[in-house]
Structures are given as C-alpha cells and as structure tokens.
Amino acid sequence: MSGSPTKRINMSDVARAANVSRPTVSLVLGGNYSTAHISQETRERVLKAASDLGYRRNALAQAVKTGRSFTLGFVSLGVWTEYETLWLLGALDEAEANGYTIKRYRLYNNPGDAQTIERIIEQQLDGMIAADDSRSWATDIVNRQFAAYNIPLVWLDPQKPLHSGVRICPDHEGGSFAAIQHLATLGHRSVAFVGGIQGVGTGVPRLAGFERAAREMGLKTHTRWTDWGLANFDIEDLMSQPDAPTAILCQSDPLALGTIQLLFRSGRRVPQDVSVVGYGDLANMAMMSPPLTTLHVPYTEMGRTAVERLLGLIQSPDTASLDEEIVFPSPLVVRESTLAPTQAAL
Missing domain, CATH: 3.40.50.2300 (Response regulator)
Known part of the structure; x- marks a missing residue:
C-alpha cells in the first residue's frame, strides 16, 4: 500500500518557519528584497526555511501573477x-x-x-x-x-x-580578411577559397573578406564550391591550375578537414605543400593531424x-x-x- 502523498510546501509554511510575514517571503524568494529594505539576516532566515522545508516555486502561479x-x-x-x-x-x-x-x-x-x-x-x-x-x-x-x-x-x-x-x-568578413593576411605574411601569393553553396549563407560574407584581402595584398585567387559534399570537389582540377594555390581558406572547419583529406589522398602534404585554414574553431580542431589553423567564432x-x-x-x-x-x-x-x-x- 502506498504512503500518503507529500504535502506541497507553500509560502505560508515558509513564513511560519522563518517567523516573518508571507509578503516578506514573496519578496525574498522573488529577488525583490533590496527594494523592500529587507535585512540580510531576515533574507538568510527565509532562504534557510525554504531550503529546509523543500519549498519549490509554483511556476504556474508565478506566471498568472506576473503575466x-x-x-x-x-x-x-x-x-x-x-x-x-x-x-x-x-x-x-x-x-x-x-x-x-x-x-x-x-x-x-x-x-x-x-x-x-x-x-x-x-x-x-x-x-x-x-x-x-x-x-x-x-x-x-x-x-x-x-x-x-x-x-x-x-x-x-x-x-x-x-x-x-x-x-x-x-565578423565573417573580418575573420576571412585576417586569415588571408596571415597567409600573405607567411609568403603565399596564390590562395583559394573553398565554400559550401555559392551565394548562400556564411559563404557570402566569408568570400567577400577573402576577396577583399587578396585584392589589397595583390594575391592570385581561386574559388571552388562543393555543395557541402567532398564528392563535388575536384582537388586535382584546383591544384593543376596555372598559379595553383599554396594555401586554402575553407568556409568551415568540417570542410577544411575534408579538404586536408583530399590533399593527402592526392599525395600532397599539409602544411608542407599546401596550407589550410578552417572557420569556426569547433571541438577537437586542436587535436586534428595537423592541428587546424582556424578562425574562432565565440x-x-x-x-x-x-x-x-x-x-x-x-x-x-x-x-x-x-x-x-x-x-x-x-x-x-x-x-x-x-x-x-x-x-x-x-
């Protein structure tokens, strides 16, 4: 046979246990004690009584009261x-x-x-x-x-x-600009942008930052779109172009990891032959092989x-x-x- 149901503790119970009025309990538990000039000692007594009794706020009643x-x-x-x-x-x-x-x-x-x-x-x-x-x-x-x-x-x-x-x-565009600035400082003169779907989403401002930086720094550029599928990305076509890129900025970290995989399969080393930069700084990017240079999005x-x-x-x-x-x-x-x-x- 099951026992009697546990009695729901309300503000009146807390008020009796703390030896204060019910409005005082309401002010303390509602976080409005400072405007009502309730002392620290009274506040602590109310909170202890609520904790000892196992008081839980009635969310429905609170919603009705406050709207x-x-x-x-x-x-x-x-x-x-x-x-x-x-x-x-x-x-x-x-x-x-x-x-x-x-x-x-x-x-x-x-x-x-x-x-x-x-x-x-x-x-x-x-x-x-x-x-x-x-x-x-x-x-x-x-x-x-x-x-x-x-x-x-x-x-x-x-x-x-x-x-x-x-x-x-x-700052999508500013991040891409910083990445190309970094690559140009290293000495790269031909760079590529590898994105998801052309004209859609974060690829638009990230490509804009890439192009602006390359233009200001006098770099040669290449652009490829993958529709978010590596099967659609012909790495050999990119790397066999005149002035083939020595560095690639990818629209996302997963796309960067996939690009590195394709480069390895084609016999190219990262970063010795081609540098790769991701975007996002998602989990475990520092644990990849090699650890991924990327733009950190908070x-x-x-x-x-x-x-x-x-x-x-x-x-x-x-x-x-x-x-x-x-x-x-x-x-x-x-x-x-x-x-x-x-x-x-x-």
Whole structure:
C-alpha cells in the first residue's frame, strides 16, 4: 500500500518557519528584497526555511501573477549543427542564471513548419531566439508572426537581410580578411577559397573578406564550391591550375578537414605543400593531424548574449522594434596547418 502523498510546501509554511510575514517571503524568494529594505539576516532566515522545508516555486502561479512564463524559446531554422548546439549551451547558461528555462524547437523547411510556429505562439513564451542557417523559407514568417503577437525576438547570425530587431553575428568578413593576411605574411601569393553553396549563407560574407584581402595584398585567387559534399570537389582540377594555390581558406572547419583529406589522398602534404585554414574553431580542431589553423567564432558567448539582450527586450517592450546588430570578432587561431610555402610550391 502506498504512503500518503507529500504535502506541497507553500509560502505560508515558509513564513511560519522563518517567523516573518508571507509578503516578506514573496519578496525574498522573488529577488525583490533590496527594494523592500529587507535585512540580510531576515533574507538568510527565509532562504534557510525554504531550503529546509523543500519549498519549490509554483511556476504556474508565478506566471498568472506576473503575466510571464519565465520560459524562452530557441528555434532552429534548418539543419541542426554543432555550432547551434554551442549557441544553445550558452543560452541555457544565461537563462538559468536569470531564473528562466528554454524550450527548443526545430523547423524542417516544409509545410509543417507553419504548425510549429503556431504552436510556439500558443504556448505564450516570454521571448524567442531564432538561429537561421539561410536555407529555410521560414525566416520572413517567423519575423512577421512573432512581431504580430508582440513576442520579443533575437536572431543568431541571420543569413537573410533583416532591417529590424536584434541580430547577433560573428565578423565573417573580418575573420576571412585576417586569415588571408596571415597567409600573405607567411609568403603565399596564390590562395583559394573553398565554400559550401555559392551565394548562400556564411559563404557570402566569408568570400567577400577573402576577396577583399587578396585584392589589397595583390594575391592570385581561386574559388571552388562543393555543395557541402567532398564528392563535388575536384582537388586535382584546383591544384593543376596555372598559379595553383599554396594555401586554402575553407568556409568551415568540417570542410577544411575534408579538404586536408583530399590533399593527402592526392599525395600532397599539409602544411608542407599546401596550407589550410578552417572557420569556426569547433571541438577537437586542436587535436586534428595537423592541428587546424582556424578562425574562432565565440558561439557560446553569442548564445549568452542572445538571452541577455532578449531579457532586456522583455523588461523594456518599447525597445522591441529597435534595429541593432551586435558583431563578435572572429580572431585567428594559428596552429600547425599553415606554414610558409616552399620554394618548389611558389
């Protein structure tokens, strides 16, 4: 026979145990003790009583009282990737530190996405973070629908032009410029850019930075697009060109690793014959063979900042329509996949 159900502890129980009024307990547990001039001793007594009794906040009652759910949404518009995981980890850390939880959603770039967006709206979340991989058709719908229901929204690295709202991005173009500057300093005079899909996503600003740097430094250039598949990348065609590149900048770290693999298979060594630079500084890049020189994108910090700015929008709804872009530097991390070109390669 099962025992009696455990009694739910409420604020009145905590107040009796701490010998204070219920409003005092509400102020302390709600984090508003400083404005009410509640002493440190009283605050500690209330917190100890709550802990000893096993008090848990009634989230539903709190939502009814404040008009907030203390829940944020994180929606991914496209394929889930490692960098989106890092964004989410940063967002979770910042949300938890501020007493919020996060629900994760994913759009699949199909008609079912409209129902997912409707469900998000129905759940009355306090705000949303949207991560856009540039291949989703839903960007405009998300912007329009959330604005219509006054849901605060922060974008992580949107790849389509947005002219309002808060946008948090890495310095794609500046990172590429720094990579080519590094290669030129080593003595490379012919460089290549290897990207995913032409005209789409981060490949656009990263190619722009590559081209601007090469132009300013008087370097010869080559460009190849892989559609994110190594089977579509003819390394021999690239390396047999007149003024073949002695260094390659890739749009992403995984693409850089694949390029290194193709170079090895073709009998070329990295970095002795060809230098390779990645983009992202994802997990274990320092443990590759050779350790990968790459551009570091602070994905986790971007996730934290997204929540920080979103909470600001929630606290000040009149700022929800502002036009703001926060750009994080993408510094170069030099490891062992880049080297000065040999005389034979020049």
